[in-house]
Amino acid sequence: MNIGLCSWSDRKQVHSLTWPLLNKYCSLHGYRFTTCTSSFQEGVAGSWMKLKMLQQQEGLDYLVWFDDDIIITSEKAISEYISELPEDKIFGISRCSMTAGQVNRFIFNMGLMVVKCEEQSRYWLEDIWRRGIETKWRNKKLWEQDYITRLYKTSNEFKSLVHLYNYGTIQTYVRPYGLPVEYAWKPGDFSAHITGQACNNRAKHRRIQSFINANV
Numbered sequence: 001m002n003i004g005l006c007s008w009s010d011r012k013q014v015h016s017l018t019w020p021l022l023n024k025y026c027s028l029h030g031y032r033f034t035t036c037t038s039s040f041q042e043g044v045a046g047s048w049m050k051l052k053m054l055q056q057q058e059g060l061d062y063l064v065w066f067d068d069d070i071i072i073t074s075e076k077a078i079s080e081y082i083s084e085l086p087e088d089k090i091f092g093i094s095r096c097s098m099t100a101g102q103v104n105r106f107i108f109n110m111g112l113m114v115v116k117c118e119e120q121s122r123y124w125l126e127d128i129w130r131r132g133i134e135t136k137w138r139n140k141k142l143w144e145q146d147y148i149t150r151l152y153k154t155s156n157e158f159k160s161l162v163h164l165y166n167y168g169t170i171q172t173y174v175r176p177y178g179l180p181v182e183y184a185w186k187p188g189d190f191s192a193h194i195t196g197q198a199c200n201n202r203a204k205h206r207r208i209q210s211f212i213n214a215n216v
Contacts, residue, residue, distance in 0.1 A: 003079060
């Protein structure tokens, strides 16, 4: 099975901490690691760039997206989680934590996304990009996640192609507030998504560095 990981970022203070760890993980398991720091289209929020990165599938069976603020905290091969993807699914996404705000707004978190490399996934990724960046969400908070959540709720065809991993399986949150202890990252979890706060790059850098110093 040929597997690749990919990430996009315009936050050097953030990805300078997380990407070396992702690269080390990929070297350990023989995965391809692809990164990009240039926008695919001006005036479109960075979170949308995953839809273009995930189309770079040549030579791969599966490609996995990582937000720039996610750290893998286990040596477990991601192929073990990919094997849980049912044969008829082409996308694997983590459910959100079941806190009230998450349940009311979202079903899943797009920070880590598994994609089966085939024509059908490339079609959906490009279609979501093309349609999504013409909407009000092209440059708003939680941009693409709002749009894809709506698509999941309204399109049975798209929904039928998505496998939802239980929260905590491939992604667990690290937040400074508002997260019950039962939903917080703990040693042994596959990855830590250091999210849930509006802060500048310097503050984000400090939080990620503190987490790495304490746990990695």
